[in-house]
Amino acid sequence: LLAIEKRNEVMWGICYFPVLKEIFIAEKGKGAFLNGKKIEVSKAADLRGQMFCPDGTLRKKPREILGDIERFCGVGCRLRVYGSSPYAFTRVALGQALIATNRMGKSWDIAAVSLLVEEAGGKITDEEGNSWQIDSENLIATNGLVHEKALELFNVVYSALKENLKLHPLDIRNQLVLSQLSQVVYSLTNDTNYIFEYGGYLTDALQYSPKRQ
Numbered sequence: 483l484l485a486i487e488k489r490n491e492v493m494w495g496i497c498y499f500p501v502l503k504e505i506f507i508a509e510k511g512k513g514a515f516l517n518g519k520k521i522e523v524s525k526a527a528d529l530r531g532q533m534f535c536p537d538g539t540l541r542k543k544p545r546e547i548l549g550d551i552e553r554f555c556g557v558g559c560r561l562r563v564y565g566s567s568p569y570a571f572t573r574v575a576l577g578q579a580l581i582a583t584n585r586m587g588k589s590w591d592i593a594a595v596s597l598l599v600e601e602a603g604g605k606i607t608d609e610e611g612n613s614w615q616i617d618s619e620n621l622i623a624t625n626g627l628v629h630e631k632a633l634e635l636f637n638v639v640y641s642a643l644k645e646n647l648k649l650h651p652l653d654i655r656n657q658l659v660l661s662q663l664s665q666v667v668y669s670l671t672n673d674t675n676y677i678f679e680y681g682g683y684l685t686d687a688l689q690y691s692p693k694r695q
Contacts, residue, residue, distance in 0.1 A: 523625035547585055
C-alpha cells in the first residue's frame, strides 16, 4: 500500500496484491483502476443480499466488530471476513462488496484504499458521517447509495447495549445478550476474562429474574 499526500489531501493511492496479480491505482479526480481498467462500485440500492466485509481484527475491539456483524447480517447482508481491511475496501471499489468497515484505522492501512473507493464512486466516512481523515479510526466504506442506511447500523455500537443496561438494570434480557456476546468473544479470542464476564452477567440475570421465570 502506498499513498501520496499533498497539503493534507491524499492525491495518489496504489494497492498491490502480488499473489492475485492485482494492482489498484487511484488518482484524485482521475478515477480508480485495476490493472489498467477503470473500476466502479456496485449500483445496489438495498442492503439485503449484498456482501458486508467487517474488520477481521478481533483482538482489540471484539465487541464492536461482532456487533457490526450481528447488525448487518441481521438486515440480510451476506458476510465475508477477509482478515484485511485494505483488501476488503478494494472489494467495495470493485463492486464485489457493498460495505466494508474498519474499527482500527491506521494511516498506512486506510489512505490508499480510501481514495480508491472514492475514485470508484463510493463513499467513506467515520462513524459520525464525517469525511475520512488520515487519523480516522472507525471507518465505513460503501457504494454511496446505501451509505446512510449502513452508517446508522455502524453507529449503533456495543456501548449502546451497556447504556441500556444502566437505564434498565432489572431487564434480564440485557444480561442474557451480554453473556452470549461474552461467550462468543471468548471462543474467538481465548481471553479468559470473558468467561468471568459471562458468568457475572448470568449471575446478575438470575438475581434480577422474577420467580415466575
